[in-house]
Amino acid sequence: MILFACRCLKLSCQGKTNWHAVLEQIFQVGVKSLGMTVTAGLFVGAIMALQIDVQLKDFGAEAFLGGLSTSTTLRNVGPVLIAFLLSGKVGAYTSAELGTMEVTEQLNAIRLLGADPVEYIILPRAWAVVISSFLLLIVGLMVTILGGVVFSQFIGVNPLSYIQNIPRIVTGWSLGLSIIKSFIFGLLIAIVSCYKGYKAHGGAVGVGVAVQSCAVTNLILIIFVDFFLSMLSSLLQDVLQVGYF
Amino acid sequence: MIQIEKVTKSFNERKVLDNVSLSIEKGECVFILGKSGVGKSVLLKAIVGLIEIDCGSITVGGLKVDPTSQETLSQVRKGCGLVFQFSALLDSVNVFENICFGLRARGLKFSEENLSRLVKDKLAITGLSEAVLERYPTELSFGAQKRVSIARALAVEPNYLLFDEPTTGMDPIAIQGINRLIIELSTQLKVTTVVVSHDIKSALEVGKRIVLLEHGRVVFDDKPENFKNSTVPLAREFQLGL
Numbered sequence: 198m199i200l201f202a203c204r205c206l207k208l209s210c211q212g213k214t215n216w217h218a219v220l221e222q223i224f225q226v227g228v229k230s231l232g233m234t235v236t237a238g239l240f241v242g243a244i245m246a247l248q249i250d251v252q253l254k255d256f257g258a259e260a261f262l263g264g265l266s267t268s269t270t271l272r273n274v275g276p277v278l279i280a281f282l283l284s285g286k287v288g289a290y291t292s293a294e295l296g297t298m299e300v301t302e303q304l305n306a307i308r309l310l311g312a313d314p315v316e317y318i319i320l321p322r323a324w325a326v327v328i329s330s331f332l333l334l335i336v337g338l339m340v341t342i343l344g345g346v347v348f349s350q351f352i353g354v355n356p357l358s359y360i361q362n363i364p365r366i367v368t369g370w371s372l373g374l375s376i377i378k379s380f381i382f383g384l385l386i387a388i389v390s391c392y393k394g395y396k397a398h399g400g401a402v403g404v405g406v407a408v409q410s411c412a413v414t415n416l417i418l419i420i421f422v423d424f425f426l427s428m429l430s431s432l433l434q435d436v437l438q439v440g441y442f
Numbered sequence: 443m444i445q446i447e448k449v450t451k452s453f454n455e456r457k458v459l460d461n462v463s464l465s466i467e468k469g470e471c472v473f474i475l476g477k478s479g480v481g482k483s484v485l486l487k488a489i490v491g492l493i494e495i496d497c498g499s500i501t502v503g504g505l506k507v508d509p510t511s512q513e514t515l516s517q518v519r520k521g522c523g524l525v526f527q528f529s530a531l532l533d534s535v536n537v538f539e540n541i542c543f544g545l546r547a548r549g550l551k552f553s554e555e556n557l558s559r560l561v562k563d564k565l566a567i568t569g570l571s572e573a574v575l576e577r578y579p580t581e582l583s584f585g586a587q588k589r590v591s592i593a594r595a596l597a598v599e600p601n602y603l604l605f606d607e608p609t610t611g612m613d614p615i616a617i618q619g620i621n622r623l624i625i626e627l628s629t630q631l632k633v634t635t636v637v638v639s640h641d642i643k644s645a646l647e648v649g650k651r652i653v654l655l656e657h658g659r660v661v662f663d664d665k666p667e668n669f670k671n672s673t674v675p676l677a678r679e680f681q682l683g684l
Contacts, residue, residue, distance in 0.1 A: 298533075305492050306530040309519055310598065312547035 201395070202388045205323050208316050218321035219328070226287045226322075227329030231336070237282050238275075238337040242344025245270050246359075250352050262349065263359035264366025270341045271367060271375040272430075277423050279337035280382035283330050284415035288390035291322055292411035295394025296404035304395075319395060323387045330383030338375060374430050381426065382419055389414050443468055444489060444602065444636070449498035451484055458484050459495070460658035468601075471628040471635040473649035475642065475680065480655045482638040483527065483606050489636070490522050490604065491515045503601060520548070523595030527607040529587040531579035537590050538575040541565065544598040564593040567626075569619060585616040592623065603627060605637040609644055617641070621648045642680045646670070654680075 208214070249266045253259050295318070298304050304314040342363075349359040390411050397407035444466040451459040458481040466472050476482050487493040489500055491509045500507040502518045509515060531540050541561045545552065552560065562572055568589035579587055588608065595603060605624070609617040621644050628635045628650075639645060645652050646666045654662035654669075656676045662669065669677055 301528060302526050302530040303532055305487075306524075306526060306532070306594075307543075307547070308492065309490055309522070309524050310544035310547050310594070311516065311519060312543075317547070 198388060198392045201392045204315060205320055205388075205391070208313075208320055209324070213316045214320050214324060215317070219324045222321050222325030223329050226290060226325055227333060230283065230286050230329065230333055233282065233286060234279060234333045234337045235340050238279065238340030239344035239347070241275060241278050241337075242266075242270060242341035242346075243348035245274060245341065246345040246348045246354075247352060250349075250354065259354060260358065261362060261366065262354050263345070263362035264364075266345045266359075267342050267363045268367045268371050270345070271338060271371045273423065273427060275338045275341045276334055276375055276378040276382060277419060279334050279341075280330070280379075280386065280419045281416060282337075283333055283382075284386050284390075284419065285412060287326055287330060287333075288386045288411050288415050289408050291326055291387075291390040292394035292397075293404060293408050295319065295322070295391060296397030296407040299395060299397045300400050300403055315395075319391050323391045326387035326390060327380075327383045330386050331380050334379035334383065335376070338379070370430070370434065374426070378423065378426055381422060385418050385422060386415055389418065443501075443503065444634070445499075445501045446485070446489070447499050449485070449488065449495050449500060451481070451488065451493065451495050458658050459488070462498070462655070462658065462660055464653060464660065464663070466634060466636060468634050469628070469632050471624065471648065471650045472637070472653060473645035473651070474636065474638045474653045474655060475640060475645055476655035477676075478640060481658045482640075482655055485655075486524070486604050486606050486636065486638045489602075490519055490524055520598070521601040522604060523598060523600035523602070524604045525588070525591050525595050525606065525608060527610060529579070529584075529591040531587055531590055531594070533579055536576055536578050537565075537582070540579065540590060541594045541597050544594065548598065560597065561593075564596045565590075567596060568593045568623060585612055585619075588612070588616075588620065589623075596627075600633065602634045602636070605635070605639075607639055608637060609639065609641045617644060620644075624648050642683055 245266045246262060249269065250259060250262050253262055253265070298318065304318065307314045307317055346356050346359055350356050393407045393411040393414065397403045446462060446464040449459050449462045450457065462485065474482050474485065484493055488495050489502060489507065491507045494509040503521050505514060505518050507515070507518050532543065538561055541564060542557055545557065561575070565572065565575070570586060570589050570593070574582060574586060574590070579590070582590065608620050608624070612620065624635060624637065625648055627633050637649065646669065649666055652662065652664065652666055652669045653660055654674065654676055662672055662674045662677050670681065672678070
């Protein structure tokens with residue numbers, strides 16, 4: 198998979214990406230996933246607000262709800278949950294499409310006609326998944342914050358107070374971490390889904406195995422990478438003494 | 443000329459091709475027959491480097507087929523057109539784009555007008571109307587997909603045209619149409635044609651030479667008229683199917 202990713206990167210650096218095809222694919226995988234991302238994001242924000250409020254009530258610290266809920270969402274829960282959703286929708290779609298192309302010999306036909314299937318088919322899809330996933334994650338995170346704000350009034354927290362508390366606790370470091378995670382998760386989903394689809398074999402069963410493997414690998418990698426990024430962020434914050442409120 | 447020398451290929455521990463040697467001269471129309479799973483399609487794909495053989499050698503037009511050398515492989519494939527068993531048309535583009543895909547991929551520059559004319563000419567050879575050009579492969583019948591696949595292979599003006607089970611799954615009228623097309627391509631366009639099939643009737647009608655594979659080996663290699671009188675057991679089995 199690493200060699201595959203390096204090959205895609207090499208082709209990209211050589212300017213072999215067909216950006217027109219990338220835009221088409223962004224519409225296919227990105228735009229069509231917007232509704233699901235927005236809906237899920239709203240509920241993730243609401244759930245975070247609800248759960249954190251329960252904990253804060255024990256300490257009489259409901260005033261910190263906006264900041265803590267948003268910070269937790271941005272730093273961790275938001276990127277991970279939305280990445281899970283996208284790996285299911287975008288990742289599964291891409292691996293199924295590429296897997297079907299492989300088992301029906303469309304990729305062989307492309308090779309025979311003088312094109313490189315990685316360059317012609319996979320690279321635009323990979324870039325579309327990276328870009329779409331990143332943008333969808335950002336939109337998703339913004340919507341989770343909105344979900345928290347909207348839901349706060351149902352749990353007796355003034356939405357204005359919720360919003361005013363956000364900049365007190367959410368730092369640039371949280372925002373930066375969130376953006377970095379969003380990009381890396383998007384990259385993971387792209388590489389895993391394209392690779393699994395490209396390597397499918399054995400007819401319909403093979404495509405099924407590829408999609409299942411894509412989903413599982415994405416979930417595990419997202420969790421592992423989230424852990425390491427969170428650890429690294431924490432260590433860097435301690436060393437650089439930044440990012441604290 | 444296609445030269446196949448002592449080619450062996452195994453998958454896991456199952457030997458599919460066992461020391462196969464074969465020469466196909468320029469302009470010949472050769473049918474490679476055998477039961478299902480005997481290695482016919484594997485041989486066809488090995489000729490164009492889609493499958494790497496275990497030992498032996500294959501040369502096409504004087505070029506050695508070497509899957510490890512992208513440059514050589516590219517040169518070999520420039521002269522070949524392969525019509526896949528299930529057409530392998532690109533689902534995401536329409537018929538027009540499918541047919542001219544090879545031309546665009548090879549960087550050949552055409553004006554839109556010339557490209558359109560070329561695509562229509564190739565489509566006409568296969569007997570399809572221009573009405574299908576805007577359609578997508580999933581909107582076509584199996585027979586129409588096969589014809590589009592042939593047009594796509596012809597668009598790159600190949601010296602060698604390879605067919606993988608061209609008549610499988612088709613009705614008798616469609617089979618006749620495909621057979622006529624292969625005869626025209628072979629006799630009028632002088633394209634070297636290799637057809638992998640288990641359709642003995644088409645082989646006897648269309649082929650100028652029949653090669654019979656059994657257990658990965660060549661057991662018969664001669665003219666169709668000699669096939670009818672052959673005493674090779676598998677040949678007699680095929681004759682019973684007539």
